[in-house]
Amino acid sequence: MIAAILSLTVLGAILGIALGIANKFLKVEGNPIVDELVDLMPGSNCGQCGYPGCVGAAEAIVAGTAPATCCPPGGKALVSAIAAKLGLTVDLSALGDDGPKIATVAEELCIGCCRCARVCPTDAILGGPKQIHNVFREACTGCEACIEKCPTEALVMKPVPVTLQHWVMPKPRLA
Amino acid sequence: MSEILLLLLSTALVNNVVLIKFLGLCPVMGVSKSVDSAFGMGLATTFVLMLASAASWMLDNWLLQPLGLGYLRILTFILVIASVVQFTEMFVKKTSPGLYQSLGIYLPLITTNCAVLGVALLNVQQEFSLFKSLLYGFGSALGFTLVLLIFAGLRERVALARVPAAFAGAPVAFITISLLALAFMGFSGLNV
Numbered sequence: 001m002i003a004a005i006l007s008l009t010v011l012g013a014i015l016g017i018a019l020g021i022a023n024k025f026l027k028v029e030g031n032p033i034v035d036e037l038v039d040l041m042p043g044s045n046c047g048q049c050g051y052p053g054c055v056g057a058a059e060a061i062v063a064g065t066a067p068a069t070c071c072p073p074g075g076k077a078l079v080s081a082i083a084a085k086l087g088l089t090v091d092l093s094a095l096g097d098d099g100p101k102i103a104t105v106a107e108e109l110c111i112g113c114c115r116c117a118r119v120c121p122t123d124a125i126l127g128g129p130k131q132i133h134n135v136f137r138e139a140c141t142g143c144e145a146c147i148e149k150c151p152t153e154a155l156v157m158k159p160v161p162v163t164l165q166h167w168v169m170p171k172p173r174l175a
Numbered sequence: 176m177s178e179i180l181l182l183l184l185s186t187a188l189v190n191n192v193v194l195i196k197f198l199g200l201c202p203v204m205g206v207s208k209s210v211d212s213a214f215g216m217g218l219a220t221t222f223v224l225m226l227a228s229a230a231s232w233m234l235d236n237w238l239l240q241p242l243g244l245g246y247l248r249i250l251t252f253i254l255v256i257a258s259v260v261q262f263t264e265m266f267v268k269k270t271s272p273g274l275y276q277s278l279g280i281y282l283p284l285i286t287t288n289c290a291v292l293g294v295a296l297l298n299v300q301q302e303f304s305l306f307k308s309l310l311y312g313f314g315s316a317l318g319f320t321l322v323l324l325i326f327a328g329l330r331e332r333v334a335l336a337r338v339p340a341a342f343a344g345a346p347v348a349f350i351t352i353s354l355l356a357l358a359f360m361g362f363s364g365l366n367v
């Protein structure tokens with residue numbers, strides 16, 4: 001019993017240390033700017049930009065083949081962050097974006113068909129078959145993948161509701 | 176010398192892992208769309224198979240059997256195989272990013288390639304020496320790579336042929352590999 005536990009533990013530890021050392025020597029240096037952009041992006045790999053996931057979009061933006069405005073879920077906030085990071089000048093007025101939005105379920109319309117929950121890349125939709133669904137506000141990235149799947153149009157994008165946990169004091173403005 | 180050749184021949188052709196023992200079918204169907212990536216997959220699997228069969232032989236003979244821990248064999252082998260695959264993945268990612276891209280998910284999936292675990296367990300079952308189990312691993316990997324290459328070549332040609340719509344894609348690939356398996360059955364008449 002003790003021999004079994006000890007031998008497997010020691011074996012696992014040795015293999016783990018060996019892999020850790022190998023990882024140091026075989027590390028691949030990615031483009032650091034791409035990594036920084038990936039950190040800024042929603043990370044739900046929804047594919048609305050037309051690239052394979054957020055990493056592909058970040059690579060295209062850095063290479064200059066995609067505009068900084070290519071990420072619909074990211075909205076204005078992401079565009080300005082990317083522009084600041086890459087030193088670009090982007091015309092923000094062209095974006096019809098009035099603040100971040102998340103999906104919400106209209107309870108009186110929802111029939112509990114689960115189609116929205118299946119396409120959600122962040123697992124933000126709660127509910128089983130024939131149960132009224134709901135959206136976890138913290139998990140929704142606003143990618144709109146669920147909107148077109150809803151047969152009763154019960155899912156709509158609404159501005160992020162202000163709750164006690166989310167409210168922040170607005171910054172002072174010039175009069 | 177003749178014994179070595181016979182062992183290699185019998186593991187690579189007569190008792191081919193893929194077509195006779197039906198082990199490791201997932202990468203054969205998955206990575207056989209082009210000859211280049213099939214060759215890369217064959218090399219990666221050869222590397223993993225040989226390292227894994229040597230490491231698992233040493234662990235089994237020097238650690239598990241002296242301590243009477245034969246019941247931990249599968250667990251230990253999976254642990255070793257997973258580490259070797261992880262190492263191979265890092266190595267391929269560092270040395271050949273193109274191959275890494277084309278192998279995709281099938282590279283980490285070598286861990287669950289039952290040919291790797293199967294060969295390690297068969298080595299124990301047949302009570303081979305270290306050299307013989309290395310040879311057995313090499314022969315199996317050779318057979319695996321051979322089948323992968325032949326099948327990828329066939330599929331590249333079938334892709335250009337006019338296949339009936341109902342058979343296009345995966346069905347014709349299954350028919351092709353079953354014909355290949357029939358052809359390999361001919362080697363069982365070799366009597367080695």
